[in-house]
Amino acid sequence: MYIFTTLKTKCSSLLQLFLGLALLLGVSKSDPDPLQDYCIANNKSPQSFFASSTPCIDPNQAVVSHFVTSILSEPGNTSGNLFGSSRTLTNTVNFPGLNTMGLAMARLDLAAGGIIPPHMHPRASEVTICLKGPLTVGFVDSSDRLFMQILQPGDSFVFPKGLIHFLYNPNSKTPALTLSGLNSQSPGFHLTSVATFASKPEIPDEVLKKAFQINDQDVKRIRNNLKEVDYACLCK
Ligand SMILES: *[C@@H]1O[C@H](CO)[C@@H](O)[C@H](O)[C@H]1NC(C)=O
Numbered sequence: 001m002y003i004f005t006t007l008k009t010k011c012s013s014l015l016q017l018f019l020g021l022a023l024l025l026g027v028s029k030s031d032p033d034p035l036q037d038y039c040i041a042n043n044k045s046p047q048s049f050f051a052s053s054t055p056c057i058d059p060n061q062a063v064v065s066h067f068v069t070s071i072l073s074e075p076g077n078t079s080g081n082l083f084g085s086s087r088t089l090t091n092t093v094n095f096p097g098l099n100t101m102g103l104a105m106a107r108l109d110l111a112a113g114g115i116i117p118p119h120m121h122p123r124a125s126e127v128t129i130c131l132k133g134p135l136t137v138g139f140v141d142s143s144d145r146l147f148m149q150i151l152q153p154g155d156s157f158v159f160p161k162g163l164i165h166f167l168y169n170p171n172s173k174t175p176a177l178t179l180s181g182l183n184s185q186s187p188g189f190h191l192t193s194v195a196t197f198a199s200k201p202e203i204p205d206e207v208l209k210k211a212f213q214i215n216d217q218d219v220k221r222i223r224n225n226l227k228e229v230d231y232a233c234l235c236k
Pocket residue numbers: 077078079080081
Protein backbone atom coordinates (compact mmCIF):
# COMPACT_ATOMS: atom_id res chain seq x y z
CA MET A 1 0.00 0.00 0.00
CA TYR A 2 2.80 2.37 1.01
CA ILE A 3 4.77 1.65 -2.16
CA PHE A 4 1.67 2.07 -4.24
CA THR A 5 0.94 5.43 -2.63
CA THR A 6 4.49 6.77 -3.07
CA LEU A 7 4.50 5.52 -6.65
CA LYS A 8 1.24 7.31 -7.23
CA THR A 9 2.60 10.49 -5.63
CA LYS A 10 5.75 10.26 -7.73
CA CYS A 11 3.74 9.71 -10.88
CA SER A 12 1.49 12.63 -10.18
CA SER A 13 4.41 14.94 -9.39
CA LEU A 14 6.13 13.78 -12.58
CA LEU A 15 2.93 14.42 -14.45
CA GLN A 16 2.69 17.85 -12.85
CA LEU A 17 6.27 18.61 -13.82
CA PHE A 18 5.61 17.47 -17.37
CA LEU A 19 2.41 19.48 -17.63
CA GLY A 20 4.17 22.48 -16.10
CA LEU A 21 6.98 22.24 -18.65
CA ALA A 22 4.53 21.82 -21.52
CA LEU A 23 2.61 24.84 -20.30
CA LEU A 24 5.80 26.88 -19.91
CA LEU A 25 6.96 25.96 -23.40
CA GLY A 26 3.59 26.81 -24.86
CA VAL A 27 3.37 30.10 -23.02
CA SER A 28 6.89 31.27 -23.77
CA LYS A 29 6.87 30.23 -27.42
CA SER A 30 8.24 33.01 -29.61
CA ASP A 31 7.83 33.76 -33.29
CA PRO A 32 8.81 30.82 -35.56
CA ASP A 33 12.41 30.62 -36.74
CA PRO A 34 13.01 31.95 -40.24
CA LEU A 35 13.35 29.33 -42.99
CA GLN A 36 15.75 31.48 -45.01
CA ASP A 37 18.31 34.27 -44.45
CA TYR A 38 15.64 36.90 -44.89
CA CYS A 39 12.13 37.30 -46.22
CA ILE A 40 11.65 40.91 -47.33
CA ALA A 41 7.96 41.60 -46.84
CA ASN A 42 6.07 41.81 -50.10
CA ASN A 43 3.54 44.42 -49.06
CA LYS A 44 2.02 44.51 -52.54
CA SER A 45 1.02 40.88 -52.54
CA PRO A 46 -2.70 40.49 -51.80
CA GLN A 47 -3.29 39.14 -48.29
CA SER A 48 -6.12 36.78 -48.92
CA PHE A 49 -5.22 34.45 -46.06
CA PHE A 50 -4.13 34.88 -42.47
CA ALA A 51 -0.51 33.91 -41.93
CA SER A 52 1.96 34.65 -39.15
CA SER A 53 4.15 36.66 -41.50
CA THR A 54 3.90 38.53 -44.78
CA PRO A 55 4.94 36.71 -48.00
CA CYS A 56 8.47 37.50 -49.25
CA ILE A 57 9.67 39.19 -52.39
CA ASP A 58 12.11 37.35 -54.66
CA PRO A 59 15.38 37.31 -52.64
CA ASN A 60 17.26 38.48 -55.76
CA GLN A 61 15.30 41.72 -55.53
CA ALA A 62 16.53 42.43 -51.99
CA VAL A 63 18.43 45.69 -51.54
CA VAL A 64 20.04 47.26 -48.50
CA SER A 65 17.23 49.77 -48.06
CA HIS A 66 14.95 46.90 -47.09
CA PHE A 67 17.09 46.49 -43.98
CA VAL A 68 17.07 50.18 -42.98
CA THR A 69 14.39 52.38 -41.49
CA SER A 70 14.38 55.96 -40.20
CA ILE A 71 10.91 55.55 -38.74
CA LEU A 72 12.25 55.81 -35.18
CA SER A 73 14.24 59.01 -35.80
CA GLU A 74 11.14 61.21 -35.84
CA PRO A 75 9.59 62.37 -32.55
CA GLY A 76 5.98 61.19 -32.32
CA ASN A 77 3.06 63.61 -31.96
CA THR A 78 2.18 63.51 -28.27
CA SER A 79 -0.75 65.94 -28.53
CA GLY A 80 -2.91 63.64 -30.66
CA ASN A 81 -4.40 61.70 -27.71
CA LEU A 82 -5.57 61.98 -24.10
CA PHE A 83 -2.43 60.49 -22.66
CA GLY A 84 0.28 62.87 -23.85
CA SER A 85 2.26 60.10 -25.48
CA SER A 86 3.04 58.55 -28.80
CA ARG A 87 4.23 55.14 -29.84
CA THR A 88 6.01 54.51 -33.13
CA LEU A 89 6.42 50.84 -33.95
CA THR A 90 8.35 49.14 -36.71
CA ASN A 91 6.35 46.73 -38.82
CA THR A 92 6.72 44.83 -42.07
CA VAL A 93 5.47 47.83 -44.07
CA ASN A 94 7.80 50.51 -42.71
CA PHE A 95 10.66 48.02 -42.24
CA PRO A 96 10.22 45.14 -44.75
CA GLY A 97 13.50 43.39 -43.85
CA LEU A 98 12.12 42.77 -40.36
CA ASN A 99 9.65 40.18 -41.66
CA THR A 100 10.16 36.71 -40.04
CA MET A 101 12.97 37.99 -37.76
CA GLY A 102 10.82 37.68 -34.64
CA LEU A 103 11.46 41.18 -33.37
CA ALA A 104 10.24 44.75 -33.47
CA MET A 105 11.34 48.12 -32.14
CA ALA A 106 9.32 50.95 -30.69
CA ARG A 107 9.93 54.59 -29.97
CA LEU A 108 7.90 55.99 -27.08
CA ASP A 109 7.61 59.76 -26.72
CA LEU A 110 6.04 61.10 -23.55
CA ALA A 111 5.19 64.77 -23.16
CA ALA A 112 5.63 66.39 -19.73
CA GLY A 113 3.31 64.46 -17.42
CA GLY A 114 2.41 62.04 -20.23
CA ILE A 115 1.69 58.33 -19.79
CA ILE A 116 1.54 55.17 -21.83
CA PRO A 117 -1.46 53.71 -19.96
CA PRO A 118 -1.43 50.21 -18.46
CA HIS A 119 -1.31 47.73 -21.33
CA MET A 120 0.23 44.43 -22.30
CA HIS A 121 1.71 42.68 -25.31
CA PRO A 122 0.29 39.16 -25.70
CA ARG A 123 3.17 38.01 -27.92
CA ALA A 124 6.33 39.77 -26.71
CA SER A 125 8.58 40.66 -23.84
CA GLU A 126 9.90 44.19 -24.10
CA VAL A 127 13.21 45.69 -23.06
CA THR A 128 13.36 49.45 -23.04
CA ILE A 129 16.24 51.89 -22.78
CA CYS A 130 15.51 55.36 -21.47
CA LEU A 131 17.11 58.05 -23.66
CA LYS A 132 15.48 61.11 -22.05
CA GLY A 133 14.27 61.00 -18.50
CA PRO A 134 13.54 60.62 -15.74
CA LEU A 135 10.87 58.10 -16.68
CA THR A 136 8.79 56.04 -14.26
CA VAL A 137 8.06 52.50 -15.49
CA GLY A 138 6.41 49.53 -13.88
CA PHE A 139 4.73 46.18 -14.38
CA VAL A 140 2.44 44.03 -12.25
CA ASP A 141 3.12 40.30 -12.07
CA SER A 142 0.42 37.62 -12.01
CA SER A 143 0.31 37.70 -8.20
CA ASP A 144 -0.43 41.44 -8.40
CA ARG A 145 2.98 42.60 -7.18
CA LEU A 146 4.05 45.93 -8.62
CA PHE A 147 7.64 46.38 -9.77
CA MET A 148 8.26 50.07 -10.37
CA GLN A 149 11.38 52.09 -11.03
CA ILE A 150 12.38 55.61 -12.02
CA LEU A 151 14.72 55.29 -15.00
CA GLN A 152 17.45 57.82 -15.72
CA PRO A 153 18.82 58.24 -19.25
CA GLY A 154 20.86 55.15 -20.10
CA ASP A 155 18.93 52.83 -17.78
CA SER A 156 17.14 49.78 -19.24
CA PHE A 157 14.10 47.92 -17.94
CA VAL A 158 12.36 44.71 -18.99
CA PHE A 159 8.59 44.17 -19.15
CA PRO A 160 7.91 40.41 -19.13
CA LYS A 161 5.69 39.02 -21.87
CA GLY A 162 1.97 39.33 -21.30
CA LEU A 163 2.21 41.33 -18.04
CA ILE A 164 0.44 44.66 -17.59
CA HIS A 165 2.85 47.60 -17.61
CA PHE A 166 2.92 51.38 -17.96
CA LEU A 167 5.26 54.32 -18.45
CA TYR A 168 4.91 57.76 -16.91
CA ASN A 169 6.88 60.97 -17.36
CA PRO A 170 6.84 62.49 -13.87
CA ASN A 171 8.53 65.68 -15.05
CA SER A 172 6.09 68.56 -15.51
CA LYS A 173 8.35 70.47 -17.88
CA THR A 174 10.43 68.21 -20.09
CA PRO A 175 9.55 65.33 -22.45
CA ALA A 176 10.81 61.78 -21.97
CA LEU A 177 11.93 59.32 -24.61
CA THR A 178 12.58 55.62 -24.59
CA LEU A 179 13.40 53.02 -27.25
CA SER A 180 12.19 49.44 -26.93
CA GLY A 181 12.99 46.11 -28.49
CA LEU A 182 10.25 43.45 -28.54
CA ASN A 183 10.73 39.78 -29.28
CA SER A 184 7.95 39.44 -31.85
CA GLN A 185 7.39 41.15 -35.16
CA SER A 186 3.76 41.43 -34.10
CA PRO A 187 3.77 42.01 -30.32
CA GLY A 188 0.13 43.10 -30.06
CA PHE A 189 -0.99 46.02 -27.92
CA HIS A 190 -3.82 45.61 -25.45
CA LEU A 191 -4.81 48.69 -23.42
CA THR A 192 -6.52 47.42 -20.28
CA SER A 193 -8.82 50.47 -19.95
CA VAL A 194 -9.98 50.31 -23.56
CA ALA A 195 -10.25 46.51 -23.58
CA THR A 196 -12.58 46.57 -20.57
CA PHE A 197 -14.62 49.76 -21.09
CA ALA A 198 -14.45 50.48 -24.80
CA SER A 199 -14.50 47.11 -26.55
CA LYS A 200 -16.73 46.69 -29.60
CA PRO A 201 -19.33 45.55 -28.91
CA GLU A 202 -19.27 46.59 -25.26
CA ILE A 203 -18.93 44.29 -22.25
CA PRO A 204 -22.35 44.46 -20.50
CA ASP A 205 -22.62 47.21 -17.84
CA GLU A 206 -23.67 44.62 -15.25
CA VAL A 207 -20.35 42.81 -15.66
CA LEU A 208 -18.26 45.97 -15.33
CA LYS A 209 -20.33 47.21 -12.37
CA LYS A 210 -19.73 44.05 -10.45
CA ALA A 211 -16.11 43.60 -11.56
CA PHE A 212 -15.07 47.13 -10.61
CA GLN A 213 -17.64 47.61 -7.82
CA ILE A 214 -18.98 50.77 -9.45
CA ASN A 215 -22.43 52.08 -10.42
CA ASP A 216 -24.21 52.86 -13.70
CA GLN A 217 -22.98 56.46 -13.76
CA ASP A 218 -19.38 55.35 -13.26
CA VAL A 219 -19.60 52.91 -16.16
CA LYS A 220 -21.16 55.58 -18.39
CA ARG A 221 -18.57 58.18 -17.40
CA ILE A 222 -15.59 55.90 -18.02
CA ARG A 223 -17.00 54.69 -21.34
CA ASN A 224 -17.53 58.31 -22.33
CA ASN A 225 -14.01 59.33 -21.30
CA LEU A 226 -12.47 56.55 -23.35
CA LYS A 227 -14.61 57.18 -26.43
CA GLU A 228 -12.20 59.95 -27.32
CA VAL A 229 -9.21 57.64 -27.26
CA ASP A 230 -7.82 57.64 -30.73
CA TYR A 231 -4.99 55.32 -30.03
CA ALA A 232 -5.28 53.42 -33.28
CA CYS A 233 -1.70 54.27 -34.18
CA LEU A 234 -0.69 52.51 -30.96
CA CYS A 235 -2.69 49.35 -31.55
CA LYS A 236 -0.67 47.75 -34.33
C1 LIG B 1 -0.48 66.51 -33.64
O1 LIG B 1 -1.80 66.03 -33.47
C2 LIG B 1 -2.76 67.07 -33.26
C3 LIG B 1 -4.08 66.41 -32.95
O2 LIG B 1 -4.41 65.39 -33.83
C4 LIG B 1 -2.81 67.95 -34.51
O3 LIG B 1 -3.75 68.99 -34.33
C5 LIG B 1 -1.42 68.54 -34.77
O4 LIG B 1 -1.42 69.26 -35.97
C6 LIG B 1 -0.37 67.45 -34.84
N1 LIG B 1 0.95 68.04 -34.88
C7 LIG B 1 1.84 67.71 -35.80
C8 LIG B 1 3.17 68.38 -35.68
O5 LIG B 1 1.62 66.89 -36.68
